[in-house]
Amino acid sequence: MSDANPNLPNPNLDAAAAMATEVPQAAALGFQMVSASDARGVMHVPWREDLVGDPDTAVIASGVVTSLLDHCCGMAITAATGERRPTATLDLRIDYMRPAASRAGVTVEAHCYHMTRSIAFVRAHAWDADPADPIATAQAAFMLAGPAGPGTGGAA
């Protein structure tokens, strides 16, 4: 029951880096970690043909941006706690300001601006070329789960 404890402290933030590559959905989308420190995380997803939402414009699909926003929020929490703690998204609100540019990758910065013992509050914004000209912003709340041992998964 104690093996593979995800709560082991990891001061080097390798845990945050691992989030970009070890999670199957993040690996499938090609997420790259840019930085993680001071309760902030930055991640990037390069443009890819198979991630396009509208072939007429070759703009990356909003669902990819949703995944990146959600994932980067999780990384900001990891950056805030210094450990990789399982989180469950409670809610995620996304405003889409404008489509990304054609054939452009997307970068997200998330900030975990408040945390209680069990809940983390995170804001994030996504851009293609200029952080000051966002394509989307997000506001999310996450539940911080305890250690995940056998029997905690599955049934709600």
Place this chain on the structure above:
Amino acid sequence: MTSQDHLRAFLERAPYIRFLGMTAELAGDELTGILPFSPHLIGNTLLPALHGGVIGGFLEMTALAQLAVTQSTPRVHKTIDVTIEYLRPGRALTTYARADLRKVGRRIANVHVEAWQEARSQPIAALRGHFMLAED
């Protein structure tokens, strides 16, 4: 074009829908989005559970698919905002979703979507969103 044709055109149009592996079925004009489980959709390997972004993307695509069927235009409707509530972990199972067009105005549609797995009475996630309707 029939509703089936509009749905097929929508599903075949976006590479991202093929990336997800999403399909959909129509009963009359009511659409059910279907997302078969696939390992690349996992966001939490311990449970395992579907990635929150996958669930959000699937809910949004279901809303857009329903709009493509009932508000068909050659162009794509655009998402303005979505609020996603996560109710239960998305397990390694097929996920279904149905969209309710709460209000379709001249330019904006307000859509609610709910996703479930084994029992519709136990939804795993819900989405409320506004969509800008494409003009012909």
